[in-house]
Amino acid sequence: MDSKALNILFLSSEIEGFIKTGGLADVGRALPEELAKLGNNVVACLPFYSKVDQSYKQSTPIVFDFLLNHCDRYFVKAYLVEKNGVSFYLIQHEFFDREGIYDDGYKAFEDNILRFAFFSKASLELSKQINFQSDIVHANDWQTALVPFYLKEHYQFDAFFAHCKSILTIHNGAYQGKSHARWLHPTGINPQYFVANIFEDYDDLNMLKGGIYYADKVNSVSNGYAQELREEQTGHGLAHYFAKKGDDFSGITNGCDYGTWDPSIDKSLIANYDLGNITGKHKCKAHLQSNLGLPVIKKVPLFVNISRLTDQKGHHFLIPALREFLNNPVQVAILGSGDPKLCEQLDQLHIEFPEKFSFTNGYSEALSHQMEAAGDFFIMPSVFEPCGLNQIYSMRYGTLPIVRSTGGLKDTVIALDQDNDKIATGLAFNRCNSDDCLDALNRANQLYYDFPVVFKRLQRNGLKKRFTWEAACKEYNALYTQ
Ligand code: ADP
């Protein structure tokens, strides 16, 4: 073991390879694995949802119990899965024996606060059970935001955690784990902490707010978003509390797992390709067009979008923009799931433009890789975007991102302007409305048809660009050692 190696306990409600709904899962796998590669000892915990491969239950679990508050005792089974240098523990309880992860398809589970408070404290208890004395406990998002609180209040006098520091990474500040104050007692939060600068938020309990207060360090997943979080208009109601953290709140841009997202080795693709020879990309395009029922035409620009369908992602103004844009010789393909109203509107758009527009309502990892490879452009019109991963994947696949200038999108994509085509990697627009979005789509279209040399230059710039986890982990390591 390296002399500077740290013991890191990493908690996430999603980890790719076990369970994924969005980018948190990508980070939940890549970050602990990279930290382990750098020589740290990493234990990562996630809930054992019923959607996770149940065959992991064949191993012998660690069985223990603990008190979440003064009187409620919980019994836990934790199953170990060793992968790529990380010890992953699946925390099992009937809380997670449900079809959905966070909701039943329509509504968030009413007891989510309790489910994830349980998961958070159970993970700390597990570390004691396995005698893994962590230097750092790394929590992610509201689901594990109670970890810093438990460490500072429940385990204040516990020698096992005496040298343990906490870090809370905010992947999405809009989700805060806000709920009725009746959850205070079940989750072990004494009323004395239910005050405006800790957990209280207009009479509700706000888990993320308490996490920000208690964590030794807080970071978000890009500098741009970290700055937006400090500002009233974009701080999701918590700007004051982020600003108050001062130097203990920073931004670290996510990396990309190039073992998974690399067109030269991607097994989901019909043909591989890379910078030197992108003919494989044309094959991927023809294959996708044919699979999606679009006319197989090489010389028409294909715009793709893969996304959770929520207000955050901008489909409410993208859809009207597309209704105009689709009158051009273009093709657009969307893969997404979520808001039923947006799904309906996207289905309707397909009825209006059956030869030009395809919508796949669902979740498919293989298709997401195929779309990244097949597209000429990737549309990412987010209202806000803490980091965003698809624009980073897109660059690696030679698919030009068209982004709204916000948060991580602004930080990672160099938008084309008058004379920066030597370095530009995509296109951008500023305001969240259909006109600005349509304007960017039209500029992209013009680039494709009228300026093919510039288009190819941007494609090459993107193919060369790297956002490595190694670089991001160096920043995390620096934060840990502070
Ligand atoms: P967010 O985490 O806000 O959803 P990111 O861009 O950080 O946004 O990450 C989204 C991740 O989820 C990417 O890996 C993307 O490919 C994946 N994803 C989103 N929706 C789907 C879907 N319908 N099918 C397959 N993958 C999806």
Ligand code: GLC
């Ligand atoms: C969140 C954000 C996204 C980010 C991801 C991983 O889901 O919405 O922007 O890339 O987390 O950090």
